[in-house]
Amino acid sequence: MNFFDLVEKRRSVRKFSNENVPGKVIMKALKAALLAANSSNLQPWEFYWIKDKKKKEDLVKACFSQNAAKTAQELIVAVSRIDTWKRNRELILKDYKEKGKLLPIIEKYYNKVIPLSYRHDRFGFLGAMKKIISIFMKIIGLFKPIPRGPLYRHDVFEIVTKTTALACQNFMMALVAQGYDSCPMEGFDHKRVKKILNLNSKSHVVMVLGVGKADPKGIYGERFRIDDDLVIKII
Numbered sequence: 174m175n176f177f178d179l180v181e182k183r184r185s186v187r188k189f190s191n192e193n194v195p196g197k198v199i200m201k202a203l204k205a206a207l208l209a210a211n212s213s214n215l216q217p218w219e220f221y222w223i224k225d226k227k228k229k230e231d232l233v234k235a236c237f238s239q240n241a242a243k244t245a246q247e248l249i250v251a252v253s254r255i256d257t258w259k260r261n262r263e264l265i266l267k268d269y270k271e272k273g274k275l276l277p278i279i280e281k282y283y284n285k286v287i288p289l290s291y292r293h294d295r296f297g298f299l300g301a302m303k304k305i306i307s308i309f310m311k312i313i314g315l316f317k318p319i320p321r322g323p324l325y326r327h328d329v330f331e332i333v334t335k336t337t338a339l340a341c342q343n344f345m346m347a348l349v350a351q352g353y354d355s356c357p358m359e360g361f362d363h364k365r366v367k368k369i370l371n372l373n374s375k376s377h378v379v380m381v382l383g384v385g386k387a388d389p390k391g392i393y394g395e396r397f398r399i400d401d402d403l404v405i406k407i408i
């Protein structure tokens with residue numbers, strides 16, 4: 174199947190058959206997820222593949238027992254994190270060093286620019302400071318483009334969540350390429366999901382993904398998209 178056939182074929186499946194999904198299919202799709210484009214290559218995602226029976230039952234309940242979760246053969250939780258950037262930055266720099274490709278501009282970017290964006294605190298003090306600086310910057314911004322964020326913790330969450338959602342799409346497409354189906358879900362009690370996964374406050378549950386083979390009645394209706402000209406703007 175070519176890429177465009179795969180895009181057409183991917184549908185959100187709300188009822189999966191009893192056929193199980195080989196582990197290597199899930200692993201291959203997860204590895205494809207990790208190849209997604211991501212902000213500054215900081216890879217702020219985590220994917221939890223829930224194998225534990227009790228955790229799985231709890232997760233289905235936390236997803237309001239919706240069919241896509243209840244009938245899924247496998248459940249994956251995609252999580253974005255605002256606290257892994259330091260570790261990942263070190264790994265990136267180490268890799269550059271080992272390959273003898275660490276340019277000063279790269280070092281400066283990861284050691285100076287990235288902390289400015291990603292450093293945050295729970296109470297928003299740093300954000301407030303950045304906001305004050307940004308007021309002065311805005312004057313410069315009247316004359317030329319300037320960086321206007323991220324300022325607050327929620328801005329950093331937006332960055333990491335955007336990136337993680339791209340990885341989720343890769344994951345779903347990789348399943349279609351292997352003949353399997355999925356359903357992305359945001360219909361869940363995020364507090365409960367975080368508790369099941371033992372996640373801290375620096376993580377955000379982006380999506381729960383149900384995986385399996387579609388039941389013949391698993392796709393609820395024909396696909397509908399609003400007209401292209403409402404959303405594709407050529408200016």
Ligand SMILES: Cc1cc2nc3c(=O)[nH]c(=O)nc-3n(C[C@H](O)[C@H](O)[C@H](O)COP(=O)(O)O)c2cc1C
Pocket residue numbers: 183184185186187239241356357358359360361380396
């Ligand atoms: C972020 C996100 C959250 C979603 N949450 C749910 C959900 O909780 N339950 C569900 O049945 N479908 C959910 N969906 C699936 C959408 O309803 C579906 O993608 C949309 O209706 C378009 O249909 P298609 O995926 O078959 O093209 C979600 C999709 C996305 C991208």
